[in-house]
Amino acid sequence: MAFIGIDVGGTKINAGLFSKSGELISFHNRQTNLHDVMDQLVSITSEIILEAQSDICAIGVATAGKVDVQKGVITDATPNLPNWTGTHVKGIMEDRFSIPAVVDNDANMAAYAEGAFGAAKGFTNYVCVTLGTGVGAGVVVNGQLVTGSRGGCGEVGHMILYPGGYPCNCGLHGCFEQYVSGTALMASISRNIKLSKNKLTPKDLFSVTWAEDEAVNQIKERFYHDLVFGLQNIQAVIDPELIVIGGGVVDSSENWWNDFLKVLDRANNIHFQIKKAELKNHAGMLGAAALAGKHIESRNSSL
Ligand SMILES: [Zn+2]
Structure with missing residues:
Protein backbone atom coordinates (compact mmCIF):
# COMPACT_ATOMS: atom_id res chain seq x y z
CA MET A 1 0.00 0.00 0.00
CA ALA A 107 0.94 25.41 3.88
CA ASN A 108 -2.01 23.25 4.98
CA MET A 109 -0.33 20.09 3.71
CA ALA A 110 2.94 21.00 5.46
CA ALA A 111 0.99 21.60 8.69
CA TYR A 112 -0.66 18.21 8.33
CA ALA A 113 2.76 16.58 7.86
CA GLU A 114 4.16 18.26 10.99
CA GLY A 115 1.21 16.81 12.92
CA ALA A 116 1.57 13.32 11.47
CA PHE A 117 5.37 13.02 11.53
CA GLY A 118 7.07 16.18 12.85
CA ALA A 119 7.06 18.88 15.51
CA ALA A 120 3.28 18.82 16.11
CA LYS A 121 2.97 15.04 16.54
CA GLY A 122 0.52 14.34 19.37
CA PHE A 123 -1.10 17.81 19.16
CA THR A 124 -4.66 18.31 17.91
CA ASN A 125 -4.84 22.15 18.06
CA TYR A 126 -1.88 23.80 16.41
CA VAL A 127 -0.81 26.33 13.78
CA CYS A 128 2.25 25.96 11.52
CA VAL A 129 3.54 29.35 10.41
CA THR A 130 5.89 29.48 7.42
CA LEU A 131 8.33 32.40 7.20
CA GLY A 132 9.67 32.31 3.66
CA THR A 133 9.44 34.66 0.71
CA GLY A 134 5.98 35.39 2.10
CA VAL A 135 4.24 34.25 5.27
CA GLY A 136 1.52 31.59 5.42
CA ALA A 137 0.07 29.14 7.91
CA GLY A 138 -1.78 25.88 8.19
CA VAL A 139 -4.39 25.72 10.96
CA VAL A 140 -5.42 22.46 12.66
CA VAL A 141 -8.35 22.56 15.10
CA ASN A 142 -9.52 19.41 16.88
CA GLY A 143 -7.31 17.34 14.58
CA GLN A 144 -8.85 18.75 11.37
CA LEU A 145 -7.27 21.12 8.87
CA VAL A 146 -9.37 24.26 8.67
CA THR A 147 -9.71 25.58 5.14
CA GLY A 148 -12.28 28.36 5.36
CA SER A 149 -15.02 29.15 2.83
CA ARG A 150 -12.63 29.80 -0.08
CA GLY A 151 -9.53 27.95 1.05
CA GLY A 152 -8.14 31.15 2.55
CA CYS A 153 -7.87 30.11 6.22
CA GLY A 154 -4.34 30.60 7.52
CA GLU A 155 -3.48 33.58 5.31
CA VAL A 156 -1.80 35.06 8.35
CA GLY A 157 0.73 36.92 6.20
CA HIS A 158 -2.04 39.41 5.46
CA MET A 159 -3.11 40.16 9.02
CA ILE A 160 -2.70 43.92 9.43
CA LEU A 161 0.13 44.48 11.90
CA TYR A 162 0.60 48.22 11.28
CA PRO A 163 -2.39 50.07 9.74
CA GLY A 164 -1.06 52.32 6.98
CA GLY A 165 2.32 50.53 7.08
CA TYR A 166 4.38 49.13 4.24
CA PRO A 167 2.40 48.30 1.07
CA CYS A 168 1.75 44.62 0.38
CA ASN A 169 1.24 42.81 -2.94
CA CYS A 170 -2.29 41.91 -1.73
CA GLY A 171 -3.27 45.58 -2.06
CA LEU A 172 -3.36 46.33 1.69
CA HIS A 173 -0.83 48.17 3.85
CA GLY A 174 1.00 46.99 6.96
CA CYS A 175 0.54 43.23 6.49
CA PHE A 176 2.42 40.84 8.83
CA GLU A 177 4.50 39.44 5.95
CA GLN A 178 5.87 42.91 5.17
CA TYR A 179 7.66 42.72 8.56
CA VAL A 180 8.73 39.12 9.20
CA SER A 181 9.23 37.36 5.83
CA GLY A 182 12.64 36.83 4.23
CA THR A 183 11.65 39.47 1.68
CA ALA A 184 10.77 41.91 4.46
CA LEU A 185 14.14 41.39 6.15
CA MET A 186 15.88 42.08 2.81
CA ALA A 187 13.86 45.28 2.44
CA SER A 188 14.70 46.29 5.98
CA ILE A 189 18.42 45.80 5.29
CA SER A 190 18.31 48.04 2.23
CA ARG A 191 16.31 50.70 4.13
CA ASN A 192 18.38 50.76 7.30
CA ILE A 193 21.92 49.57 6.63
CA LYS A 194 24.56 51.83 5.09
CA LEU A 195 25.32 51.22 1.44
CA SER A 196 28.72 49.64 2.10
CA LYS A 197 27.10 46.89 4.15
CA ASN A 198 23.76 46.45 2.47
CA LYS A 199 24.83 43.36 0.60
CA LEU A 200 23.95 41.54 3.82
CA THR A 201 21.46 38.70 3.50
CA PRO A 202 18.78 38.03 6.13
CA LYS A 203 20.94 35.11 7.31
CA ASP A 204 23.93 37.47 7.79
CA LEU A 205 21.83 39.68 10.05
CA PHE A 206 21.83 36.97 12.68
CA SER A 207 25.49 35.95 12.38
CA VAL A 208 27.94 36.78 15.18
CA THR A 209 29.90 38.99 12.74
CA TRP A 210 27.25 41.70 13.06
CA ALA A 211 26.33 41.11 16.70
CA GLU A 212 27.66 44.54 17.79
CA ASP A 213 26.20 46.58 14.91
CA GLU A 214 23.50 48.92 16.16
CA ALA A 215 21.51 49.14 12.92
CA VAL A 216 21.56 45.34 12.56
CA ASN A 217 20.43 44.89 16.16
CA GLN A 218 17.53 47.27 15.62
CA ILE A 219 16.34 45.21 12.64
CA LYS A 220 16.60 42.02 14.69
CA GLU A 221 14.73 43.47 17.69
CA ARG A 222 11.96 44.72 15.45
CA PHE A 223 11.74 41.31 13.75
CA TYR A 224 11.39 39.51 17.13
CA HIS A 225 8.74 41.92 18.39
CA ASP A 226 6.76 41.88 15.14
CA LEU A 227 6.85 38.08 15.10
CA VAL A 228 5.54 38.00 18.68
CA PHE A 229 2.74 40.49 17.78
CA GLY A 230 1.67 38.23 14.92
CA LEU A 231 1.71 35.12 17.09
CA GLN A 232 -0.37 36.92 19.73
CA ASN A 233 -2.95 37.72 17.05
CA ILE A 234 -2.99 34.10 15.91
CA GLN A 235 -3.48 33.01 19.52
CA ALA A 236 -6.38 35.44 19.94
CA VAL A 237 -8.25 33.87 17.01
CA ILE A 238 -7.26 30.20 17.13
CA ASP A 239 -6.12 29.53 20.74
CA PRO A 240 -3.70 26.77 19.70
CA GLU A 241 -1.77 24.48 22.08
CA LEU A 242 1.28 24.85 19.88
CA ILE A 243 2.67 27.15 17.17
CA VAL A 244 5.29 25.62 14.88
CA ILE A 245 7.50 27.99 12.89
CA GLY A 246 9.16 26.87 9.65
CA GLY A 247 10.28 28.21 6.27
CA GLY A 248 13.51 29.62 4.91
CA VAL A 249 13.95 32.25 7.64
CA VAL A 250 14.05 29.43 10.21
CA ASP A 251 17.00 27.81 8.40
CA SER A 252 19.25 30.41 10.09
CA SER A 253 17.40 30.23 13.39
CA GLU A 254 20.25 28.68 15.39
CA ASN A 255 21.51 32.28 15.62
CA TRP A 256 18.24 33.96 16.54
CA TRP A 257 15.82 31.45 18.09
CA ASN A 258 16.93 31.92 21.72
CA ASP A 259 16.83 35.73 21.46
CA PHE A 260 13.35 35.49 19.98
CA LEU A 261 12.23 33.16 22.80
CA LYS A 262 13.40 35.74 25.36
CA VAL A 263 11.19 38.39 23.73
CA LEU A 264 8.29 35.91 23.60
CA ASP A 265 8.82 35.04 27.28
CA ARG A 266 8.49 38.70 28.23
CA ALA A 267 5.20 39.09 26.33
CA ASN A 268 1.93 38.95 28.26
CA ASN A 269 -0.72 36.26 28.01
CA ILE A 270 1.15 33.71 25.92
CA HIS A 271 -0.50 30.31 26.40
CA PHE A 272 0.90 28.27 23.51
CA GLN A 273 4.04 26.17 23.22
CA ILE A 274 6.44 27.09 20.44
CA LYS A 275 8.62 24.80 18.32
CA LYS A 276 10.61 24.90 15.11
CA ALA A 277 9.32 22.86 12.16
CA GLU A 278 11.11 19.54 11.71
CA LEU A 279 10.29 18.40 8.19
CA LYS A 280 11.88 21.13 6.01
CA ASN A 281 11.55 20.97 2.24
CA HIS A 282 9.59 17.75 1.84
CA ALA A 283 6.81 18.70 4.25
CA GLY A 284 4.29 19.69 1.53
CA MET A 285 4.81 16.50 -0.44
CA LEU A 286 4.73 14.27 2.64
CA GLY A 287 1.63 16.02 4.02
CA ALA A 288 -0.14 15.58 0.67
CA ALA A 289 0.55 11.83 0.69
CA ALA A 290 -0.45 11.49 4.36
CA LEU A 291 -3.67 13.47 3.95
CA ALA A 292 -4.57 11.42 0.86
CA GLY A 293 -4.02 8.28 2.96
CA LYS A 294 -6.25 9.62 5.74
CA HIS A 295 -9.06 10.37 3.29
CA ILE A 296 -8.96 6.82 1.98
CA GLU A 297 -9.00 5.46 5.53
CA SER A 298 -12.00 7.54 6.58
CA ARG A 299 -13.82 6.76 3.34
CA ASN A 300 -13.29 3.00 3.81
CA SER A 301 -14.38 3.12 7.44
CA SER A 302 -17.64 4.86 6.52
CA LEU A 303 -18.53 2.24 3.86
ZN1 LIG B 1 -0.98 41.66 2.37
Missing part, protein backbone atom coordinates in the same frame (compact mmCIF):
# COMPACT_ATOMS: atom_id res chain seq x y z
CA ALA A 2 1.56 3.33 -1.07
CA PHE A 3 0.57 6.97 -1.57
CA ILE A 4 1.72 9.64 -3.98
CA GLY A 5 2.42 13.14 -2.65
CA ILE A 6 3.07 16.03 -5.04
CA ASP A 7 4.08 19.59 -4.17
CA VAL A 8 3.45 22.16 -6.91
CA GLY A 9 5.43 25.37 -6.46
CA GLY A 10 6.20 28.31 -8.72
CA THR A 11 9.68 27.01 -9.53
CA LYS A 12 9.59 23.26 -8.89
CA ILE A 13 7.25 20.30 -8.81
CA ASN A 14 8.37 17.66 -6.29
CA ALA A 15 6.67 14.28 -6.26
CA GLY A 16 7.23 11.25 -4.07
CA LEU A 17 5.89 7.78 -3.50
CA PHE A 18 5.46 7.14 0.24
CA SER A 19 4.74 4.11 2.39
CA LYS A 20 1.91 4.28 4.94
CA SER A 21 4.44 5.16 7.66
CA GLY A 22 5.70 8.14 5.65
CA GLU A 23 8.92 6.63 4.24
CA LEU A 24 9.93 8.06 0.87
CA ILE A 25 10.12 5.17 -1.62
CA SER A 26 10.89 7.13 -4.80
CA PHE A 27 11.29 10.80 -5.72
CA HIS A 28 10.82 12.72 -8.97
CA ASN A 29 11.05 16.43 -9.60
CA ARG A 30 11.17 18.94 -12.41
CA GLN A 31 11.19 22.66 -13.03
CA THR A 32 7.66 24.05 -13.19
CA ASN A 33 6.56 24.86 -16.72
CA LEU A 34 4.22 27.71 -15.92
CA HIS A 35 2.07 27.20 -19.00
CA ASP A 36 1.59 23.48 -18.58
CA VAL A 37 1.35 22.67 -14.88
CA MET A 38 -1.48 20.15 -15.22
CA ASP A 39 0.30 18.23 -18.01
CA GLN A 40 3.40 18.08 -15.83
CA LEU A 41 1.36 16.82 -12.90
CA VAL A 42 -0.08 14.04 -15.05
CA SER A 43 3.29 13.05 -16.51
CA ILE A 44 5.16 12.99 -13.18
CA THR A 45 2.33 10.88 -11.68
CA SER A 46 2.51 8.47 -14.65
CA GLU A 47 6.25 8.03 -14.08
CA ILE A 48 5.74 7.17 -10.43
CA ILE A 49 2.89 4.74 -11.14
CA LEU A 50 4.94 3.02 -13.85
CA GLU A 51 7.84 2.22 -11.54
CA ALA A 52 5.81 1.55 -8.36
CA GLN A 53 6.12 -1.95 -6.94
CA SER A 54 3.00 -1.74 -4.79
CA ASP A 55 -0.63 -0.65 -5.14
CA ILE A 56 -1.13 3.11 -5.05
CA CYS A 57 -4.20 3.91 -2.95
CA ALA A 58 -4.40 7.69 -3.20
CA ILE A 59 -2.79 10.81 -4.61
CA GLY A 60 -2.33 14.05 -2.66
CA VAL A 61 -1.51 17.35 -4.34
CA ALA A 62 -0.16 20.32 -2.35
CA THR A 63 -0.12 23.58 -4.26
CA ALA A 64 0.62 27.23 -3.79
CA GLY A 65 -2.54 29.37 -3.80
CA LYS A 66 -6.06 28.85 -2.50
CA VAL A 67 -7.97 25.63 -3.10
CA ASP A 68 -11.63 24.57 -2.95
CA VAL A 69 -10.84 21.35 -1.12
CA GLN A 70 -14.27 19.75 -1.65
CA LYS A 71 -14.08 20.12 -5.43
CA GLY A 72 -10.29 19.95 -5.71
CA VAL A 73 -10.23 23.15 -7.76
CA ILE A 74 -7.64 25.95 -7.58
CA THR A 75 -9.66 29.03 -6.65
CA ASP A 76 -6.88 31.60 -6.54
CA ALA A 77 -3.36 30.75 -7.68
CA THR A 78 -0.50 33.02 -6.74
CA PRO A 79 1.02 35.31 -9.41
CA ASN A 80 3.83 32.71 -9.56
CA LEU A 81 1.44 30.24 -11.22
CA PRO A 82 -0.46 32.08 -13.96
CA ASN A 83 -3.24 30.04 -15.65
CA TRP A 84 -3.48 27.65 -12.68
CA THR A 85 -6.61 29.33 -11.24
CA GLY A 86 -9.76 27.36 -12.12
CA THR A 87 -7.97 24.07 -12.79
CA HIS A 88 -10.01 21.01 -11.67
CA VAL A 89 -6.99 19.15 -10.35
CA LYS A 90 -8.87 16.46 -8.42
CA GLY A 91 -11.25 15.66 -11.30
CA ILE A 92 -8.50 15.47 -13.92
CA MET A 93 -6.26 13.27 -11.76
CA GLU A 94 -9.08 10.89 -10.82
CA ASP A 95 -10.33 10.60 -14.43
CA ARG A 96 -6.84 9.95 -15.74
CA PHE A 97 -5.59 7.48 -13.11
CA SER A 98 -8.75 6.09 -11.45
CA ILE A 99 -7.13 6.71 -8.05
CA PRO A 100 -8.78 8.97 -5.42
CA ALA A 101 -7.08 12.37 -5.18
CA VAL A 102 -7.06 15.18 -2.61
CA VAL A 103 -5.86 18.72 -3.25
CA ASP A 104 -5.03 21.40 -0.70
CA ASN A 105 -2.86 24.44 -0.14
CA ASP A 106 0.85 23.71 0.45
Whole structure:
Protein backbone atom coordinates (compact mmCIF):
# COMPACT_ATOMS: atom_id res chain seq x y z
CA MET A 1 0.00 0.00 0.00
CA ALA A 2 1.56 3.33 -1.07
CA PHE A 3 0.57 6.97 -1.57
CA ILE A 4 1.72 9.64 -3.98
CA GLY A 5 2.42 13.14 -2.65
CA ILE A 6 3.07 16.03 -5.04
CA ASP A 7 4.08 19.59 -4.17
CA VAL A 8 3.45 22.16 -6.91
CA GLY A 9 5.43 25.37 -6.46
CA GLY A 10 6.20 28.31 -8.72
CA THR A 11 9.68 27.01 -9.53
CA LYS A 12 9.59 23.26 -8.89
CA ILE A 13 7.25 20.30 -8.81
CA ASN A 14 8.37 17.66 -6.29
CA ALA A 15 6.67 14.28 -6.26
CA GLY A 16 7.23 11.25 -4.07
CA LEU A 17 5.89 7.78 -3.50
CA PHE A 18 5.46 7.14 0.24
CA SER A 19 4.74 4.11 2.39
CA LYS A 20 1.91 4.28 4.94
CA SER A 21 4.44 5.16 7.66
CA GLY A 22 5.70 8.14 5.65
CA GLU A 23 8.92 6.63 4.24
CA LEU A 24 9.93 8.06 0.87
CA ILE A 25 10.12 5.17 -1.62
CA SER A 26 10.89 7.13 -4.80
CA PHE A 27 11.29 10.80 -5.72
CA HIS A 28 10.82 12.72 -8.97
CA ASN A 29 11.05 16.43 -9.60
CA ARG A 30 11.17 18.94 -12.41
CA GLN A 31 11.19 22.66 -13.03
CA THR A 32 7.66 24.05 -13.19
CA ASN A 33 6.56 24.86 -16.72
CA LEU A 34 4.22 27.71 -15.92
CA HIS A 35 2.07 27.20 -19.00
CA ASP A 36 1.59 23.48 -18.58
CA VAL A 37 1.35 22.67 -14.88
CA MET A 38 -1.48 20.15 -15.22
CA ASP A 39 0.30 18.23 -18.01
CA GLN A 40 3.40 18.08 -15.83
CA LEU A 41 1.36 16.82 -12.90
CA VAL A 42 -0.08 14.04 -15.05
CA SER A 43 3.29 13.05 -16.51
CA ILE A 44 5.16 12.99 -13.18
CA THR A 45 2.33 10.88 -11.68
CA SER A 46 2.51 8.47 -14.65
CA GLU A 47 6.25 8.03 -14.08
CA ILE A 48 5.74 7.17 -10.43
CA ILE A 49 2.89 4.74 -11.14
CA LEU A 50 4.94 3.02 -13.85
CA GLU A 51 7.84 2.22 -11.54
CA ALA A 52 5.81 1.55 -8.36
CA GLN A 53 6.12 -1.95 -6.94
CA SER A 54 3.00 -1.74 -4.79
CA ASP A 55 -0.63 -0.65 -5.14
CA ILE A 56 -1.13 3.11 -5.05
CA CYS A 57 -4.20 3.91 -2.95
CA ALA A 58 -4.40 7.69 -3.20
CA ILE A 59 -2.79 10.81 -4.61
CA GLY A 60 -2.33 14.05 -2.66
CA VAL A 61 -1.51 17.35 -4.34
CA ALA A 62 -0.16 20.32 -2.35
CA THR A 63 -0.12 23.58 -4.26
CA ALA A 64 0.62 27.23 -3.79
CA GLY A 65 -2.54 29.37 -3.80
CA LYS A 66 -6.06 28.85 -2.50
CA VAL A 67 -7.97 25.63 -3.10
CA ASP A 68 -11.63 24.57 -2.95
CA VAL A 69 -10.84 21.35 -1.12
CA GLN A 70 -14.27 19.75 -1.65
CA LYS A 71 -14.08 20.12 -5.43
CA GLY A 72 -10.29 19.95 -5.71
CA VAL A 73 -10.23 23.15 -7.76
CA ILE A 74 -7.64 25.95 -7.58
CA THR A 75 -9.66 29.03 -6.65
CA ASP A 76 -6.88 31.60 -6.54
CA ALA A 77 -3.36 30.75 -7.68
CA THR A 78 -0.50 33.02 -6.74
CA PRO A 79 1.02 35.31 -9.41
CA ASN A 80 3.83 32.71 -9.56
CA LEU A 81 1.44 30.24 -11.22
CA PRO A 82 -0.46 32.08 -13.96
CA ASN A 83 -3.24 30.04 -15.65
CA TRP A 84 -3.48 27.65 -12.68
CA THR A 85 -6.61 29.33 -11.24
CA GLY A 86 -9.76 27.36 -12.12
CA THR A 87 -7.97 24.07 -12.79
CA HIS A 88 -10.01 21.01 -11.67
CA VAL A 89 -6.99 19.15 -10.35
CA LYS A 90 -8.87 16.46 -8.42
CA GLY A 91 -11.25 15.66 -11.30
CA ILE A 92 -8.50 15.47 -13.92
CA MET A 93 -6.26 13.27 -11.76
CA GLU A 94 -9.08 10.89 -10.82
CA ASP A 95 -10.33 10.60 -14.43
CA ARG A 96 -6.84 9.95 -15.74
CA PHE A 97 -5.59 7.48 -13.11
CA SER A 98 -8.75 6.09 -11.45
CA ILE A 99 -7.13 6.71 -8.05
CA PRO A 100 -8.78 8.97 -5.42
CA ALA A 101 -7.08 12.37 -5.18
CA VAL A 102 -7.06 15.18 -2.61
CA VAL A 103 -5.86 18.72 -3.25
CA ASP A 104 -5.03 21.40 -0.70
CA ASN A 105 -2.86 24.44 -0.14
CA ASP A 106 0.85 23.71 0.45
CA ALA A 107 0.94 25.41 3.88
CA ASN A 108 -2.01 23.25 4.98
CA MET A 109 -0.33 20.09 3.71
CA ALA A 110 2.94 21.00 5.46
CA ALA A 111 0.99 21.60 8.69
CA TYR A 112 -0.66 18.21 8.33
CA ALA A 113 2.76 16.58 7.86
CA GLU A 114 4.16 18.26 10.99
CA GLY A 115 1.21 16.81 12.92
CA ALA A 116 1.57 13.32 11.47
CA PHE A 117 5.37 13.02 11.53
CA GLY A 118 7.07 16.18 12.85
CA ALA A 119 7.06 18.88 15.51
CA ALA A 120 3.28 18.82 16.11
CA LYS A 121 2.97 15.04 16.54
CA GLY A 122 0.52 14.34 19.37
CA PHE A 123 -1.10 17.81 19.16
CA THR A 124 -4.66 18.31 17.91
CA ASN A 125 -4.84 22.15 18.06
CA TYR A 126 -1.88 23.80 16.41
CA VAL A 127 -0.81 26.33 13.78
CA CYS A 128 2.25 25.96 11.52
CA VAL A 129 3.54 29.35 10.41
CA THR A 130 5.89 29.48 7.42
CA LEU A 131 8.33 32.40 7.20
CA GLY A 132 9.67 32.31 3.66
CA THR A 133 9.44 34.66 0.71
CA GLY A 134 5.98 35.39 2.10
CA VAL A 135 4.24 34.25 5.27
CA GLY A 136 1.52 31.59 5.42
CA ALA A 137 0.07 29.14 7.91
CA GLY A 138 -1.78 25.88 8.19
CA VAL A 139 -4.39 25.72 10.96
CA VAL A 140 -5.42 22.46 12.66
CA VAL A 141 -8.35 22.56 15.10
CA ASN A 142 -9.52 19.41 16.88
CA GLY A 143 -7.31 17.34 14.58
CA GLN A 144 -8.85 18.75 11.37
CA LEU A 145 -7.27 21.12 8.87
CA VAL A 146 -9.37 24.26 8.67
CA THR A 147 -9.71 25.58 5.14
CA GLY A 148 -12.28 28.36 5.36
CA SER A 149 -15.02 29.15 2.83
CA ARG A 150 -12.63 29.80 -0.08
CA GLY A 151 -9.53 27.95 1.05
CA GLY A 152 -8.14 31.15 2.55
CA CYS A 153 -7.87 30.11 6.22
CA GLY A 154 -4.34 30.60 7.52
CA GLU A 155 -3.48 33.58 5.31
CA VAL A 156 -1.80 35.06 8.35
CA GLY A 157 0.73 36.92 6.20
CA HIS A 158 -2.04 39.41 5.46
CA MET A 159 -3.11 40.16 9.02
CA ILE A 160 -2.70 43.92 9.43
CA LEU A 161 0.13 44.48 11.90
CA TYR A 162 0.60 48.22 11.28
CA PRO A 163 -2.39 50.07 9.74
CA GLY A 164 -1.06 52.32 6.98
CA GLY A 165 2.32 50.53 7.08
CA TYR A 166 4.38 49.13 4.24
CA PRO A 167 2.40 48.30 1.07
CA CYS A 168 1.75 44.62 0.38
CA ASN A 169 1.24 42.81 -2.94
CA CYS A 170 -2.29 41.91 -1.73
CA GLY A 171 -3.27 45.58 -2.06
CA LEU A 172 -3.36 46.33 1.69
CA HIS A 173 -0.83 48.17 3.85
CA GLY A 174 1.00 46.99 6.96
CA CYS A 175 0.54 43.23 6.49
CA PHE A 176 2.42 40.84 8.83
CA GLU A 177 4.50 39.44 5.95
CA GLN A 178 5.87 42.91 5.17
CA TYR A 179 7.66 42.72 8.56
CA VAL A 180 8.73 39.12 9.20
CA SER A 181 9.23 37.36 5.83
CA GLY A 182 12.64 36.83 4.23
CA THR A 183 11.65 39.47 1.68
CA ALA A 184 10.77 41.91 4.46
CA LEU A 185 14.14 41.39 6.15
CA MET A 186 15.88 42.08 2.81
CA ALA A 187 13.86 45.28 2.44
CA SER A 188 14.70 46.29 5.98
CA ILE A 189 18.42 45.80 5.29
CA SER A 190 18.31 48.04 2.23
CA ARG A 191 16.31 50.70 4.13
CA ASN A 192 18.38 50.76 7.30
CA ILE A 193 21.92 49.57 6.63
CA LYS A 194 24.56 51.83 5.09
CA LEU A 195 25.32 51.22 1.44
CA SER A 196 28.72 49.64 2.10
CA LYS A 197 27.10 46.89 4.15
CA ASN A 198 23.76 46.45 2.47
CA LYS A 199 24.83 43.36 0.60
CA LEU A 200 23.95 41.54 3.82
CA THR A 201 21.46 38.70 3.50
CA PRO A 202 18.78 38.03 6.13
CA LYS A 203 20.94 35.11 7.31
CA ASP A 204 23.93 37.47 7.79
CA LEU A 205 21.83 39.68 10.05
CA PHE A 206 21.83 36.97 12.68
CA SER A 207 25.49 35.95 12.38
CA VAL A 208 27.94 36.78 15.18
CA THR A 209 29.90 38.99 12.74
CA TRP A 210 27.25 41.70 13.06
CA ALA A 211 26.33 41.11 16.70
CA GLU A 212 27.66 44.54 17.79
CA ASP A 213 26.20 46.58 14.91
CA GLU A 214 23.50 48.92 16.16
CA ALA A 215 21.51 49.14 12.92
CA VAL A 216 21.56 45.34 12.56
CA ASN A 217 20.43 44.89 16.16
CA GLN A 218 17.53 47.27 15.62
CA ILE A 219 16.34 45.21 12.64
CA LYS A 220 16.60 42.02 14.69
CA GLU A 221 14.73 43.47 17.69
CA ARG A 222 11.96 44.72 15.45
CA PHE A 223 11.74 41.31 13.75
CA TYR A 224 11.39 39.51 17.13
CA HIS A 225 8.74 41.92 18.39
CA ASP A 226 6.76 41.88 15.14
CA LEU A 227 6.85 38.08 15.10
CA VAL A 228 5.54 38.00 18.68
CA PHE A 229 2.74 40.49 17.78
CA GLY A 230 1.67 38.23 14.92
CA LEU A 231 1.71 35.12 17.09
CA GLN A 232 -0.37 36.92 19.73
CA ASN A 233 -2.95 37.72 17.05
CA ILE A 234 -2.99 34.10 15.91
CA GLN A 235 -3.48 33.01 19.52
CA ALA A 236 -6.38 35.44 19.94
CA VAL A 237 -8.25 33.87 17.01
CA ILE A 238 -7.26 30.20 17.13
CA ASP A 239 -6.12 29.53 20.74
CA PRO A 240 -3.70 26.77 19.70
CA GLU A 241 -1.77 24.48 22.08
CA LEU A 242 1.28 24.85 19.88
CA ILE A 243 2.67 27.15 17.17
CA VAL A 244 5.29 25.62 14.88
CA ILE A 245 7.50 27.99 12.89
CA GLY A 246 9.16 26.87 9.65
CA GLY A 247 10.28 28.21 6.27
CA GLY A 248 13.51 29.62 4.91
CA VAL A 249 13.95 32.25 7.64
CA VAL A 250 14.05 29.43 10.21
CA ASP A 251 17.00 27.81 8.40
CA SER A 252 19.25 30.41 10.09
CA SER A 253 17.40 30.23 13.39
CA GLU A 254 20.25 28.68 15.39
CA ASN A 255 21.51 32.28 15.62
CA TRP A 256 18.24 33.96 16.54
CA TRP A 257 15.82 31.45 18.09
CA ASN A 258 16.93 31.92 21.72
CA ASP A 259 16.83 35.73 21.46
CA PHE A 260 13.35 35.49 19.98
CA LEU A 261 12.23 33.16 22.80
CA LYS A 262 13.40 35.74 25.36
CA VAL A 263 11.19 38.39 23.73
CA LEU A 264 8.29 35.91 23.60
CA ASP A 265 8.82 35.04 27.28
CA ARG A 266 8.49 38.70 28.23
CA ALA A 267 5.20 39.09 26.33
CA ASN A 268 1.93 38.95 28.26
CA ASN A 269 -0.72 36.26 28.01
CA ILE A 270 1.15 33.71 25.92
CA HIS A 271 -0.50 30.31 26.40
CA PHE A 272 0.90 28.27 23.51
CA GLN A 273 4.04 26.17 23.22
CA ILE A 274 6.44 27.09 20.44
CA LYS A 275 8.62 24.80 18.32
CA LYS A 276 10.61 24.90 15.11
CA ALA A 277 9.32 22.86 12.16
CA GLU A 278 11.11 19.54 11.71
CA LEU A 279 10.29 18.40 8.19
CA LYS A 280 11.88 21.13 6.01
CA ASN A 281 11.55 20.97 2.24
CA HIS A 282 9.59 17.75 1.84
CA ALA A 283 6.81 18.70 4.25
CA GLY A 284 4.29 19.69 1.53
CA MET A 285 4.81 16.50 -0.44
CA LEU A 286 4.73 14.27 2.64
CA GLY A 287 1.63 16.02 4.02
CA ALA A 288 -0.14 15.58 0.67
CA ALA A 289 0.55 11.83 0.69
CA ALA A 290 -0.45 11.49 4.36
CA LEU A 291 -3.67 13.47 3.95
CA ALA A 292 -4.57 11.42 0.86
CA GLY A 293 -4.02 8.28 2.96
CA LYS A 294 -6.25 9.62 5.74
CA HIS A 295 -9.06 10.37 3.29
CA ILE A 296 -8.96 6.82 1.98
CA GLU A 297 -9.00 5.46 5.53
CA SER A 298 -12.00 7.54 6.58
CA ARG A 299 -13.82 6.76 3.34
CA ASN A 300 -13.29 3.00 3.81
CA SER A 301 -14.38 3.12 7.44
CA SER A 302 -17.64 4.86 6.52
CA LEU A 303 -18.53 2.24 3.86
ZN1 LIG B 1 -0.98 41.66 2.37
